[in-house]
Each structure stands twice: as C-alpha cells, then as structure tokens.
Amino acid sequence: MKSDSMMKHFHxxxxxxxxxxxxxxxxxxxxxxxxxxxxxxSIGEHFxxxxxxxxxxxxxxxxSLLLIPTQxxxxxxxxxxxxxxxxKNISTKKEKE
Numbered sequence: 001m002k003s004d005s006m007m008k009h010f011h012x013x014x015x016x017x018x019x020x021x022x023x024x025x026x027x028x029x030x031x032x033x034x035x036x037x038x039x040x041x042s043i044g045e046h047f048x049x050x051x052x053x054x055x056x057x058x059x060x061x062x063x064s065l066l067l068i069p070t071q072x073x074x075x076x077x078x079x080x081x082x083x084x085x086x087x088k089n090i091s092t093k094k095e096k097e
Contacts, residue, residue: 006061013054 032044
C-alpha cells in the first residue's frame, strides 16, 4: 500500500479489531446474534457489516478506482464487467455530489 493515509486507517482498524475481538469471542451465539429491538442490528450483524466494508475497501484500493488493465482486475478476482459496473457506480455518485 502506497498511501500513508490509507495505511494509517488500516492500522487503526487493526488496533480496533485487536481491542474488541477478545470480547466478541467470549459471547455465546445467542448473545452475538441477539437483537435488542425490532429493526436494530445484532452485534454479529454489525461486525459482519464491518467485515464486508473492509473487504470492499481492500478491493477498491487494489483497483485504485481508475481504469486498469483487465489482467490486473482478474488478479484480484474482479471480472472486467463487475469492475466496469463498480467504477460506473462510483463515478455516478461523484457526479451527483
């Protein structure tokens, strides 16, 4: 990773994970997936959501959100079609802002 800013953010995520994971591992499955209110997420759902975001960010940083050769997308398991859809969605959001 080349960006110091991105490295700092990923380092912060690593520190937070190290801090919270021991507490999460102590929970039973019932406690982990318990929803305190209708329509509210459980602890497990929050952590799964964070995992998905981290995975998406890692893919985005590998692609650099720029057009890159097809071979590079395939190296990170992102088909050219999915990459085109992904970058189109990003550019559409930027245009709306």
